């Protein structure tokens with residue numbers, strides 16, 4: 046679906062992307078994460094052909110970005126989306142549907158975006174979260190195979206957010222390819238089949254979440270003990286440790302290994318063992334040094 050080689054993007058003297066390679070297969074859900082200004086939107090805009098790279102090559106569905114032939118296969122919901130304010134929701138959907146050969150039905154788009162009860166409203170009367178949902182409906186109008194979603198849930202309330210991710214999960218089951226960015230890392234962790242961490246113009250990580258956990262920080266193991274902290278920090282799978290009274294908290298790279306070492310001590314020297322898998326946010330903070 047996507048083939049990027051040695052992609053470099055520079056604004057004046059600022060190097061934002063410093064030579065990226067990326068191949069995306071059909072059906073992948075790519076979660077692109079990184080700090081503010083890391084270059085996520087720039088990368089998406091390059092893939093959409095809205096920016097021209099300083100160097101390197103981008104192929105979308107085997108062709109240059111923004112090929113006319115892509116119209117029916119690529120959908121995008123970007124940060125700068127501004128639906129036409131003077132139209133009604135239903136009119137805006139009709140307009141955008143008219144661009145495509147085989148658009149999704151209006152009812153389906155209203156349902157996808159949970160905008161059924163707002164169909165007759167002027168776009169200018171929608172709330173921020175409703176506007177994002179309309180942008181999603183517009184991105185889906187042509188029933189694209191490849192979907193770009195740049196911070197799609199900004200401004201959505203909890204219910205809309207849940208409903209939105211349910212829709213994305215349905216699209217995932219249908220085999221769509223989705224490239225998405227979000228600062229809500231728990232959302233990325235749930236849905237992405239592959240995570241790209243962008244930092245200093247390079248992908249610091251490219252792979253699935255389970256591998257990322259194993260590579261960086263598998264879990265947090267806590268228990269109570271009367272033993273000194275030193276007895277645990279020497280274990281090879283313990284990456285860091287802290288103590289608060291009788292409670293010890295270990296960050297571990299391999300929770301199976303640590304459990305095997307803890308279990309013989311259970312009920313004699315160690316009590317109340319609890320394991321909590323590291324979240325993407327925990328690992329991200331480590332990688333970013335935050």
Ligand SMILES: Nc1ncnc2c1ncn2[C@@H]1O[C@H](COP(=O)(O)OP(=O)(O)OP(=O)(O)O)[C@@H](O)[C@H]1O
Nearest residue numbers: 056057059061079080081082083084085086087088
């Ligand atoms: N058209 C432009 N001209 C000059 N600089 C730009 C332009 N577009 C983006 N930049 C700069 O490139 C860097 C990357 O911006 P970008 O919007 O891609 O980051 P991002 O990772 O999407 O950030 P955020 O999480 O805040 O959305 C920033 O420093 C930004 O100021």
